[in-house]
Amino acid sequence: MGARRLLALVAVVVALGAAAAALQPINVTTVAFEEGYTPLFGFDNILRSGDGLTVSLLLDRSTGSGFISSSMYQHGFFSASIKLPSDYTAGVVVAFYTSNGDVFEKRHDELDFEFLGNIRGKPWRVQTNVYGNGSVSRGREERYVLPFDPTTEFHRYSILWTRAAVVFFVDDVPVREVRQSAAMAGDFPSKPMSLYATVWDASTWATSGGRYRVNYRYGPFVASFTDLALLGCRVDPIQMLSSSSSGRSAECAASEDALLASDLAVMTLEKQLAMRRYREQNMVYSYCHDTRRYPVPFPECDVVDSERRRFKDSGHLRLALRRHRRPRPAVRSARSTRAADM
Numbered sequence: 001m002g003a004r005r006l007l008a009l010v011a012v013v014v015a016l017g018a019a020a021a022a023l024q025p026i027n028v029t030t031v032a033f034e035e036g037y038t039p040l041f042g043f044d045n046i047l048r049s050g051d052g053l054t055v056s057l058l059l060d061r062s063t064g065s066g067f068i069s070s071s072m073y074q075h076g077f078f079s080a081s082i083k084l085p086s087d088y089t090a091g092v093v094v095a096f097y098t099s100n101g102d103v104f105e106k107r108h109d110e111l112d113f114e115f116l117g118n119i120r121g122k123p124w125r126v127q128t129n130v131y132g133n134g135s136v137s138r139g140r141e142e143r144y145v146l147p148f149d150p151t152t153e154f155h156r157y158s159i160l161w162t163r164a165a166v167v168f169f170v171d172d173v174p175v176r177e178v179r180q181s182a183a184m185a186g187d188f189p190s191k192p193m194s195l196y197a198t199v200w201d202a203s204t205w206a207t208s209g210g211r212y213r214v215n216y217r218y219g220p221f222v223a224s225f226t227d228l229a230l231l232g233c234r235v236d237p238i239q240m241l242s243s244s245s246s247g248r249s250a251e252c253a254a255s256e257d258a259l260l261a262s263d264l265a266v267m268t269l270e271k272q273l274a275m276r277r278y279r280e281q282n283m284v285y286s287y288c289h290d291t292r293r294y295p296v297p298f299p300e301c302d303v304v305d306s307e308r309r310r311f312k313d314s315g316h317l318r319l320a321l322r323r324h325r326r327p328r329p330a331v332r333s334a335r336s337t338r339a340a341d342m
């Protein structure tokens, strides 16, 4: 390697290091459970802490459980620190998502974090997904291995949804960005959504496609939520879609402009680099690489050849690359994780 190329490489590495170190921690106002949420199902399996700041959802033989935001939101930032059930959790799914499936049955929008149950000793995987206007036949799943043990400590998971983009975050790191585009049309979520958190028995599909079912000898399975954050414009979806609501729409537009201009939404170079790095290290499946299921890639998929080669035509990361992956020790802040890598 020539001296100049070496220097260039060093410059890139230094820049990446600086970028990683400069990633801003997510700083949002959190709310107590009572202030923003209401029980949805499995009431006896929803346990609140004395101070009302933490809520635990249980899945046992009788039922799972879930809560929902008391309002619907037209765009926003939805976030919680979550601790997942520990030990043997095959078939258990913990979901943290926005949806309006109850209001718009046939043309619903949805943004998902789904934590897919786990056989003891294996790293946990999380799946993100995006649906718009009932695009249920076009799943846009991506799966990542979590580079920490999500059962021993709380980690923050966030969904940012603006008219411009959807961004999923794990701790302070953006892990996926889907930008609104004309080509995506209605598949980009556009109608008011509620925030949901649930734990349920998904024996039929969650773990290795249903090979491992929920074993209730290891129950109850407990998912805990704290640092709850809901930023966005509260709307009544029916009113919103009628013409009498232009005043409210203007108010929502103003609040969204503020969100778009905030640190949360601005995709700095540092964030883009951190996102790329996260995806290179942790992504194990992407619909963009799944040419078996989708011979014609989606308009929002920017498939780079070098990345494409790492995945099979089933969309899964090649096994050889997967084997090298070992769960790293739990480190609370994403920043120190990266620092340790450098």
Ligand SMILES: *[C@@H]1O[C@H](CO)[C@@H](O)[C@H](O)[C@H]1NC(C)=O
Binding pocket: 027, 028
């Ligand atoms: C977080 O935001 C609040 C107000 O929005 C501000 O007062 C506080 O200083 C911020 N904290 C950090 C660590 O930036």
Ligand SMILES: *[C@@H]1O[C@H](CO)[C@@H](O)[C@H](O)[C@H]1NC(C)=O
Binding pocket: 106, 107, 133, 134, 185, 186, 187, 190
């Ligand atoms: C959503 O779907 C409905 C039909 O299912 C269609 O009439 C409507 O135009 C779609 N909206 C968008 C924004 O694509």
